[in-house]
Amino acid sequence: MRTPDELRELVEVDLSRPEHWQKDGLGEAVRYPVDGGGKRLRPVLCLAVAEAVGLDAERLLAAATALELIHTFSLVHDDLPALDDDDERRGRPSAHVRYGEAVAILAGDALLTKAFALAASYDRPGPAAVLADATLAMIEGQYLDITGADVEVLELHRLKTAQLFSAAVRLPLALADRDDAADWLTFGEAFGRLFQLVDDLSDGDGAVERYGALRTRELASDQAALARGALGRVDADTGVLALLLDELAAQAE
């Protein structure tokens, strides 16, 4: 079993493989937001689940990279002036500030499409199907968010964040033909909800605006407990996953 840092390094190496990127202006604009860093938590989770169920992490690398590209696509489009209008992302100019709106729109489109090219490189359609499901939910969540629809903040969390974390868990399962999927899905969704609650606590928005910091910490603690319980029931070597969960949960305390 590799540590989270070792798995993260695998992801970074794969993300920087030159064959992923066109060597031209669009390729540069596509790569720019991917190079912006971030914790790579979705792909690391994906690889950790793979190892937990006895698959080679390397076998999941294309799917894990696809996950990160879809996450990055969502950041690039969400930052656009017509949507959240964010000029900065991870301490650098956001893609539309750096390359202009038109190229940022196309770069987001290319990131999303490249993710499906990677997902379709497996011997079965399952990975692409899992990613498409999760991405449709994510887009729906962003739609509800920006149109100010009357939707509970925790339902927005489920759509905008938790579905892609669930996909991180479902991708290795799709390649391992596992039958204890219910607990795995509970774990993935709870992990994703916990991640978003931690993010809201850090930024002081979302659930914190709606419920206050104290209640948000309680909600995070509930999701951590839910994820731990589900992880305890799956038939797998869950040490690294428990570590990832504990690290995340500690940030909500």
Next chain:
Amino acid sequence: MRTPDELRELVEVDLSRPEHWQKDGLGEAVRYPVDGGGKRLRPVLCLAVAEAVGLDAERLLAAATALELIHTFSLVHDDLPALDDDDERRGRPSAHVRYGEAVAILAGDALLTKAFALAASYDRPGPAAVLADATLAMIEGQYLDITGADVEVLELHRLKTAQLFSAAVRLPLALADRDDAADWLTFGEAFGRLFQLVDDLSDGDGAVERYGALRTRELASDQAALARGALGRVDADTGVLALLLDELAAQAE
């Protein structure tokens, strides 16, 4: 063998199936540009190739619908103010005029993702891989076009248009395990180039601006001859495909 009109009707019925569309505001914005009509030439070509190689057109319907959704995604994003800034599409307000820029961006993203969900509904990853390849080429073409890169207009045609027509041919081949692929690919690309030349003749732009109408007609005639030659060499029942080709070629005369 069904006629082009019968195949088109199959496509229209499938595109209007309510289970494709979320019943909410985003679902409405996603469906709006699809309902705007158009000749559905890409999906009709896909179904006609399916029948020519002995597959049920119905088996290709999900892939054909995916093709049309990808084409529609490209129209919605290309019409945006930051790109081509077109307020009208097929005689109606374009998506961003009707629903606002933010929702139009998300609707385009959802169309693209839904296409991959459909492509991943097959028992193999081939259809999703074919669509991802073609879509990446299309986005690259749009990038070169809007950034005014020094690229020959016929190379833009290949990227922006012909790759998706090639995909219309490759999708049934991916499900039929055919080995005469080279002639099929020549046919698909020549058909797509012919389509774009006809479009330029109709709009007076693109190749017509670059070469004049007379030379553009000659180029179209060359592509029609290339497509006819390739079609003559494939081992298939090509009557309906020849009809589609003749109808298209007649528009360039």
